[in-house]
Amino acid sequence: MLINEKPSLVEDYGYCEAIIKRYSKSFYYAFSTLPQEKANAVYAIYAFCRQADNSVDENLTSASQLVALDHLTDELNRFAQRQEKDLPLWRALRDVFNRFDMEIQPFFDQLKGQRMDIHFTSPNTREELEEYSTYVAGSVGKMLLPIIASDTDKDLTMSAVNLGIAMQITNILRDIGEDYLEKNRIYLPVHEMAAFGYSKHELSKGIISDNFIALWESLAERAEELYADFIGNSDGFDEDSKFAVIASARVYRGILDSVRKNKYDCFRKKNYVSKMEMVKIAAQASI
The missing domain is CATH 1.10.600.10 (Farnesyl Diphosphate Synthase)
Structure with missing residues (x-):
């Protein structure tokens, strides 16, 4: 890739696909049978959910978990305002939102569920x-x-x-x-x-x-x-x-x-x- 060449959506979706292949073989097996446009959308959604899950699972203290989850929440807020970071996950998700009649609230609900894990009882x-x-x-x-x-x-x-x-x-x-x-x-x-x-x-x-x-x-x-x-x-x-x-x-x-x-x-x-x-x-x- 040339230095000034922007990554393609194919690469962005490939990044998301690699995540679902790594973490959930059963989901990947089932959803890889979808038409490519729909399969890509599922991969991007899974990649977001995995990042949310990892914000809790890959940090050892509740303080570091909250920092990671707050960071992801800030990124989602930026995405909701169409000011997302220029990163593979967010570029792929923007394409999903452009192609399908998506709603943002379930993504925030997912983060609320992760917060329930941090303050677990x-x-x-x-x-x-x-x-x-x-x-x-x-x-x-x-x-x-x-x-x-x-x-x-x-x-x-x-x-x-x-x-x-x-x-x-x-x-x-x-x-x-x-x-x-x-x-x-x-x-x-x-x-x-x-x-x-x-x-x-x-x-x-x-x-x-x-x-x-x-x-x-x-x-x-x-x-x-x-x-x-x-x-x-x-x-x-x-x-x-x-x-x-x-x-x-x-x-x-x-x-x-x-x-x-x-x-x-x-x-x-x-x-x-x-x-x-x-x-x-x-x-x-x-x-």
């Missing part, structure tokens, strides 16, 4: 867990709607939010041990743990009892209800997007089955959907 109830999930993950569903449901009069907002909540609950159920050991966080609702007779002490020891399995399954069943709602409303999505969105939901739902296959070990095993399983699950999305 375990949710007391399932409702509180889902409220948190609405901000940190339901917001992503709202971001994607103008891209995957651009040609419908049907209001799919709640279905998109439900998919985000389902995916966040899935993340929580997959990462129980990691969240506790590495972040000192317990996302399982306090009242739910008490109702199923499973204690914080047992969780700290990684004990997989019948009570733990019952607690885990109660939340997994809720996630599966939300996945089913989303897939049941898939007729409202664009024809060129249906396969990708249904595949993403089914592949992510498959993480729950991987935990079950590993006898509910969320403490010592890495639970994921293999590439071969992704292919099998995604194939069902085309039926």
Whole structure:
């Protein structure tokens, strides 16, 4: 590249694509099947969300987390005023906003969800867990709607939010041990743990009892209800997007089955959907 030559949008989207390929093979596998313009838009949105997530996860103290998140919030404010920094993420997102009927509020909602993580306390109830999930993950569903449901009069907002909540609950159920050991966080609702007779002490020891399995399954069943709602409303999505969105939901739902296959070990095993399983699950999305 010549010194004075500006980077192309192809390079900017390539930067975003590299991020989703690195951090989420399941999302990349599903959404890479979209038409290129839409796939690029998803990559840019994911790159923003990953930067928001990393603002919290890659900083060790709440003070440094707040500094990083405040910085990203300032950059988003500049973007909202069309004064964004000349960086790959923001150039790509500007192109997304130029091409699709995007709204800025879900991006701010995402940052609010990240702030809830900085000032973290375990949710007391399932409702509180889902409220948190609405901000940190339901917001992503709202971001994607103008891209995957651009040609419908049907209001799919709640279905998109439900998919985000389902995916966040899935993340929580997959990462129980990691969240506790590495972040000192317990996302399982306090009242739910008490109702199923499973204690914080047992969780700290990684004990997989019948009570733990019952607690885990109660939340997994809720996630599966939300996945089913989303897939049941898939007729409202664009024809060129249906396969990708249904595949993403089914592949992510498959993480729950991987935990079950590993006898509910969320403490010592890495639970994921293999590439071969992704292919099998995604194939069902085309039926």
